[in-house]
Amino acid sequence: MRFPVLVEVRLRPGIADPAGATIQRALPALGFDGVADVRVGKAIRFTVEAPDEATARKQVDELCERMLANPVIEDTQVFLGTSIRDAVADVR
Amino acid sequence: MTTVGVVVFPGSNCEHDVVEAVTGLGTDAVLVWHGDRSLGDVDAVVLPGGFAHGDYLRPGAIARFSPIMSAVSDFAAAGGPVVGICNGFQVLTEAHLLPGALQKNAGSRFVCAPTELVVASAQSALTCATEVGEVLRLPINHFEGNYTCSSETLAELQAEDRIVLRYVNNPNGSMDDIAGVCSAGRNVVGLMPHPERACDPLLGSDDGRRLLGSLLVAAGSRIAA
Numbered sequence: 546m547r548f549p550v551l552v553e554v555r556l557r558p559g560i561a562d563p564a565g566a567t568i569q570r571a572l573p574a575l576g577f578d579g580v581a582d583v584r585v586g587k588a589i590r591f592t593v594e595a596p597d598e599a600t601a602r603k604q605v606d607e608l609c610e611r612m613l614a615n616p617v618i619e620d621t622q623v624f625l626g627t628s629i630r631d632a633v634a635d636v637r
Numbered sequence: 638m639t640t641v642g643v644v645v646f647p648g649s650n651c652e653h654d655v656v657e658a659v660t661g662l663g664t665d666a667v668l669v670w671h672g673d674r675s676l677g678d679v680d681a682v683v684l685p686g687g688f689a690h691g692d693y694l695r696p697g698a699i700a701r702f703s704p705i706m707s708a709v710s711d712f713a714a715a716g717g718p719v720v721g722i723c724n725g726f727q728v729l730t731e732a733h734l735l736p737g738a739l740q741k742n743a744g745s746r747f748v749c750a751p752t753e754l755v756v757a758s759a760q761s762a763l764t765c766a767t768e769v770g771e772v773l774r775l776p777i778n779h780f781e782g783n784y785t786c787s788s789e790t791l792a793e794l795q796a797e798d799r800i801v802l803r804y805v806n807n808p809n810g811s812m813d814d815i816a817g818v819c820s821a822g823r824n825v826v827g828l829m830p831h832p833e834r835a836c837d838p839l840l841g842s843d844d845g846r847r848l849l850g851s852l853l854v855a856a857g858s859r860i861a862a
Contacts, residue, residue, distance in 0.1 A: 618738045
């Protein structure tokens with residue numbers, strides 16, 4: 546089976562996010578008041594071939610750990626399987 | 638004569654400056670392509686500055702998987718001197734040859750400027766012929782040079798005297814003003830400033846020769862041993 550995957554790479558809590566801070570500072574000038582907690586990350590989409598969802602998730606977790614994120618400053622949230630098919634529908 | 642191997646990744650752009658700088662100190666230098674699996678017969682390795690693999694994903698994240706990096710790891714494990722300058726430092730942290738990470742500069746600011754650094758430890762392959770407290774003037778040129786690590790790692794670096802260079806005026810938000818660190822074996826060193834761009838008084842400083850000269854001493858003493 547081929548599983549669609551969406552990985553969100555995020556700066557870990559407590560790690561300074563200069564890009565997020567810059568965006569947040571710019572917002573009031575555009576009339577967007579009350580926007581807070583802006584954090585900038587990366588969204589990475591792909592598909593993975595695996596016999597079942599658990600195996601696919603294991604592969605993706607390892608991929609995140611070894612390459613997609615730097616655990617010193619980042620963590621990841623993985624969305625995988627039928628529950629996100631709509632979210633990544635335009636991948637395929 | 639000692640030979641310095643300078644690794645070239647797609648997107649490296651300081652390799653010829655490093656060759657010029659170290660040959661000016663009376664050593665041989667060879668360029669080593671990132672796709673090679675062997676370093677050949679070298680006595681020291683430099684990972685130069687630039688944008689290896691376009692800095693895609695994160696600086697150093699893809700370079701870490703270049704075929705040459707296994708040979709660099711083996712060379713480092715055997716005690717060989719390895720120096721990563723700027724992007725090379727980022728590659729060494731991604732490869733887990735040095736602790737920590739280089740995060741975006743505080744203030745989202747790309748900084749290209751001469752900076753003053755103070756030697757914090759003279760016990761490393763890049764500072765062994767300098768003195769603690771010595772002030773060096775070297776240029777920096779980076780967007781992701783903000784040294785970041787866990788508080789445990791920082792305590793370990795401090796306790797083991799592994800912070801080798803500190804900024805006099807912190808330009809990028811680095812923890813503890815860190816400009817360069819070394820490995821537990823003290824033979825792997827990473828730094829954000831560019832010593833190879835400060836090796837001639839015509840360029841405003843030749844303080845880089847103090848560091849690269851140290852590297853050649855470290856390489857030479859390894860040969861003698």
